Amino acid sequence: MPEGDTVWNTARLLGEAIDGRTIARSDFRVPRLATADLSGWTVAESACRGKHLLLRLEREGRDPLTLHSHLRMDGAWRTYRPGERWSGRPAHLIRVALHTDAAVAVGYHLHELDIVPTREEARLVGHLGPDLMGADWDAAEAVRRLLARPERWIADALLDQRNLAGIGNLYKAETLFLRGVSPWTPTGDVTDLTAMVERAHALMNSNRGRFTQVTTGSLRRGETTWVFERAGQPCRRCRTVVRRWTGGDNDRITYWCPHCQPGALPPRG
DSSP states (O other): OOOHHHHHHHHHHHHHHHTTOBOSEEEEOSGGGTTOOOTTOEEEEEEEETTEEEEEEEOTTSOOEEEEEEOTTTOEEEEEOTTOOOOSSOGGGEEEEEEOSSOEEEEESOEEEEEEEGGGTHHHHTTOOOBTTSTTOOHHHHHHHHTTSTTSBHHHHHHOTTTSBSOOHHHHHHHHHHHTOOTTSBGGGOSOHHHHHHHHHHHHHTTTTOSSOOSSSOOSTTOSOSSTTOTTSBOTTTOOBOEEEEETGGGEEEEEOTTTSOSOOOOOO
């Protein structure tokens, strides 16, 4: 499930494969970009902002460009050696392929795929809050944004990328569990929001360099999370059955332990 750490790790792997390389041929498989041609452009940097991936491109005598993509729930980038079979996903899901002399970067099921002048990146990501994976992470600013709507459920507030960028359902559920906070607590009633956002920051950054998302400290299969995707199973701390609820903003899934996260309950019906 792509969240900020997955996108950061994807950018790092793309960077290792194609940063500094000149694109010999590009192949876009979305109607809007069908005639786009990036051949001759050099990949200056593979970067990310929240859940957005930004491939910054340079070419002598031209203004820099950015190839922007969003992974959402099912997007992915894979890299292959020239001539290697593209075995990552079905071919009909390919949205773009960038061929260089060292590697081919292939984007599968990408969303919001676009090419913009790099100077206009803010139009795509300028609305985002502090980036949990970024060098400019600012916990105080994240708290300020969260408190702008104190009546909002904390579960919904954490998922709002305008408050803090990169967090998704997994880190939302795990952060709330580890802080002992009910997902339906009004944001303004949460004790020590700074500690909460710093916990999310620490959890996500602990998974830099690996695609397995771990919050418990155990890499063993079935032991990587506290409550996420564990509905109907006993809580690892108190043995109460972990529960699941769907609703709130954008009808998102929430996992929680009623004993370890006391307080407000989800609405009925």
